[in-house]
Amino acid sequence: MSLANGRPYLAIPGPSVMPDAVLRAMHVASPNIYEGDLPVMVAGLIGDLRRVARTEGHVAIYIANGHGAWEAALSNTVAPGESILVPSTGRFGMGWADTATGMGIDATIIDFGRKDPIDLDRVAEALKADTGHKYRAVLAQHVDTSSSVRNDIAGLRRVLDDLGHPALLMVDCIASLACDVFEMDAWGADVMVGASQKGLMVPPGLGFVFFNDRAAAQRAQMPRVTRYWDWNPRSQPEMLYQYFSGTAPTHHLMGLRASLDMIHAEGIENVWARHAHLSRAIWAACDVWGQGGPLSLNVPDPANRSHAVTALRVGAPNGTKLREWTASKAGVVLGIGLGMSEEHDPDGTGFFRFGHMGHINAHMILGLLGVVEAGLIALGVPHGKGGVSAAAEVISQA
Numbered sequence: 001m002s003l004a005n006g007r008p009y010l011a012i013p014g015p016s017v018m019p020d021a022v023l024r025a026m027h028v029a030s031p032n033i034y035e036g037d038l039p040v041m042v043a044g045l046i047g048d049l050r051r052v053a054r055t056e057g058h059v060a061i062y063i064a065n066g067h068g069a070w071e072a073a074l075s076n077t078v079a080p081g082e083s084i085l086v087p088s089t090g091r092f093g094m095g096w097a098d099t100a101t102g103m104g105i106d107a108t109i110i111d112f113g114r115k116d117p118i119d120l121d122r123v124a125e126a127l128k129a130d131t132g133h134k135y136r137a138v139l140a141q142h143v144d145t146s147s148s149v150r151n152d153i154a155g156l157r158r159v160l161d162d163l164g165h166p167a168l169l170m171v172d173c174i175a176s177l178a179c180d181v182f183e184m185d186a187w188g189a190d191v192m193v194g195a196s197q198k199g200l201m202v203p204p205g206l207g208f209v210f211f212n213d214r215a216a217a218q219r220a221q222m223p224r225v226t227r228y229w230d231w232n233p234r235s236q237p238e239m240l241y242q243y244f245s246g247t248a249p250t251h252h253l254m255g256l257r258a259s260l261d262m263i264h265a266e267g268i269e270n271v272w273a274r275h276a277h278l279s280r281a282i283w284a285a286c287d288v289w290g291q292g293g294p295l296s297l298n299v300p301d302p303a304n305r306s307h308a309v310t311a312l313r314v315g316a317p318n319g320t321k322l323r324e325w326t327a328s329k330a331g332v333v334l335g336i337g338l339g340m341s342e343e344h345d346p347d348g349t350g351f352f353r354f355g356h357m358g359h360i361n362a363h364m365i366l367g368l369l370g371v372v373e374a375g376l377i378a379l380g381v382p383h384g385k386g387g388v389s390a391a392a393e394v395i396s397q398a
């Protein structure tokens with residue numbers, strides 16, 4: 001017997017839950033791409049994307065996932081043979097560095113492990129040692145989705161400014177955009193990348209690169225930028241096809257229109273506050289469960305935790321068993337432990353993650369936590385009693 005039949009819940013860090021309004025917006029016939037509503041709608045998206053990113057800067061949209069946005073950002077700013085600095089706090093830091101390496105860019109990684117945030121002093125040391133200013137950019141994850149660490153982006157800006165280092169600050173907000181507080185202009189990010197399938201609640205397939213005038217000036221010095229990745233026509237189009245270097249991703253754009261309408265109707269500050277409050281409910285449950293067994297939050301200090309994704313350890317192979325149980329018995333798919341292999345657990349079966357980004361509310365999070373508690377009981381994984389009640393306590397303070 002299974003209790004999974006009913007509306008399924010994909011509680012992984014992307015793709016996220018899609019709102020009915022987004023699905024409905026996409027369920028229409030192919031639109032006219034030459035004239036009419038679509039070109040007008042696309043022009044209107046730009047300002048609404050900027051409002052989510054909190055920037056007055058430029059934006060280029062790519063038909064790509066996050067990996068495409070990574071490559072797009074680098075293609076416009078760092079030439080083959082040039083160097084970048086990558087303070088890494090998990091699998092995604094390593095991933096962006098690897099994209100750069102594949103483009104012939106020399107990436108120096110500072111590895112902060114899989115649960116600690118970027119140590120600004122160590123970044124300052126590395127930049128201070130770079131007296132010839134060979135680093136053209138510093139690449140950082142706002143939230144690393146594998147470890148669920150959230151990094152201090154404004155702090156990185158201060159480090160660069162204090163040293164007078166000209167490297168661009170390039171930030172990966174793919175997991176955090178429209179979930180965690182992020183202020184592109186106020187925090188001094190020069191380039192920011194996002195993607196559609198996380199906080200923006202749209203299917204995977206759109207990548208966003210936001211950039212300011214400093215980044216545009218670095219783009220102007222590039223010896224060559226390949227046509228498809230060039231952000232210039234995309235950010236200053238005269239015709240619809242120039243936004244996308246070809247046919248517009250029509251239905252993704254309709255979904256995005258609906259999602260941006262939802263975000264701005266709620267208000268981005270309220271969206272951030274909802275994610276923060278629901279995160280506290282999740283952590284409260286996990287703290288209680290952890291008091292009587294092997295479960296623990298991967299990031300010890302709440303100040304360094306994402307409000308969009310939570311990585312947990314629960315002892316091998318309990319992570320995998322729990323995921324199987326919640327999917328088959330309760331209709332909830334949990335995220336795998338990503339990049340969490342250890343010597344005694346090469347497949348990372350002792351880890352799992354909650355995605356809590358985008359279209360999520362109190363009843364979904366309480367349902368998620370209730371199902372996990374049921375799974376811990378069913379599998380005989382020792383845990384402290386009262387996790388769901390602790391979460392309800394937090395929710396009650398709404």
Ligand SMILES: *Cc1c(COP(=O)(O)O)cnc(C)c1O
Pocket residue numbers: 013014065066067068092141143144145172173174175195204
């Ligand atoms: C999801 C994610 C990516 C990769 O996105 P894809 O769409 O899978 O290519 C990169 N960085 C972060 C922080 C992410 O959360």
